[in-house]
């Protein structure tokens with residue numbers, strides 16, 4: 001039965017749907033203030049720093065591993081048969097402290113280290129219409 | 141006439157893996173026991189306070205179930221273990237301001253057989269699991285960015301935080317093990333604890349991985365049960381049955397919107413801010429406490445918050461435990477009941493229960509001799525609080 005289980009699906013709202021529209025069209029985009037240029041994750045309708053309007057802007061998709069965990073106990077539907085897997089918090093190059101949770105693709109857990117360089121790869125999420133931003137170990 | 145807040149009665153049910161009772165029934169038992177323990181009548185209680193996320197019972201229903209008809213103050217906090225001390229402190233503020241005279245505080249959950257925290261779908265033994273359902277779960281809010289990657293449970297979040305601490309300070313799995321082993325030793329003298337089997341470092345390291353760097357012994361023990369207590373004024377407690385325990389000070393902190401991913405430094409927690417505030421408010425120093433009931437959803441939470449509350453130098457928590465400084469005969473006895481790791485996860489309210497029992501000199505075989513002052517903490521990551529309790533008024 002577990003093989004039929006689907007991973008959790010995002011439930012976008014008016015503030016976040018731009019993120020998912022962008023990944024669907026093949027681009028990782030992050031919410032950004034149009035006035036003070038602050039990147040905002042999670043997305044907000046207005047900038048938390050200056051209150052100005054925001055929009056989703058493309059990012060390079062490059063960053064570094066801030067921290068990671070090797071998941072060895074199945075607790076999330078859709079991931080019960082794929083153990084172990086590596087979840088990481090990526091700090092994107094665009095701004096200090098701009099972080100995105102992700103899963104590392106095709107990786108041997110013992111080779112993962114904090115500070116390693118990674119690059120985005122968009123992947124279809126089973127069970128729905130969403131594409132998610134996974135990352136791969138990268139050389140730069 | 142002093143309206144300073146005190147805890148005058150405590151109660152709890154048995155803790156188990158399968159209560160076969162409703163959360164209302166268990167909350168009512170714990171509440172009734174606490175009222176009797178205080179030497180009060182149900183009609184003496186005019187306030188109720190609880191906190192919940194997932195499984196619980198409504199405050200007003202619990203009050204009704206034990207024969208309280210008239211409530212002048214009713215507070216239900218929506219949130220997790222970070223409210224475990226706030227709920228007591230807020231009850232204290234309610235009696236202090238005169239909003240009411242005596243508050244029933246409780247937490248009740250079937251945390252094992254009902255709704256489990258360690259599972260994304262909340263499946264317990266009774267409810268089954270979404271793994272067998274055909275429809276995918278939908279996740280909104282900030283977690284919509286993490287959940288699709290299979291990242292959505294507390295033992296994943298805090299293991300990831302712990303990794304950063306290991307990277308920065310060189311803390312090790314053995315350091316985490318020292319915490320788990322010491323607390324289990326304490327639980328061996330606690331008949332109420334659900335896990336009492338002795339473990340040594342070899343057993344700890346042989347424990348199965350949950351999420352690296354956490355093994356099974358690093359994670360709180362999900363159980364069913366309820367804890368309750370009565371908070372009233374010093375004045376009211378004067379002619380009651382038990383020695384009152386004073387709520388001396390409380391400090392809480394929430395940072396960065398409570399967003400786990402965006403918290404700037406995973407090697408520190410809310411305690412970095414709440415700690416200094418607490419000592420200032422209480423007018424004492426970390427080494428003045430005899431007992432520390434440290435919120436231990438995970439061993440790493442104990443590590444990071446002992447550093448934050450200033451009980452230990454950064455990166456030295458493992459050696460602090462290894463040297464016996466966190467147990468009987470040491471500087472401070474950490475979680476004499478075995479904590480959430482070994483006694484069971486009543487969402488942290490059992491920490492305050494234990495502190496009160498110890499300060500009343502009623503902890504029997506595990507009594508910390510001469511204990512007069514206790515620190516109780518609640519929460520992990522971006523949010524939580526600390527409370528100082530003292531024997532007598």
Ligand SMILES: [Zn+2]
Pocket residue numbers: 033034035036037038047048049050051052
């Ligand atoms: Zn701005």
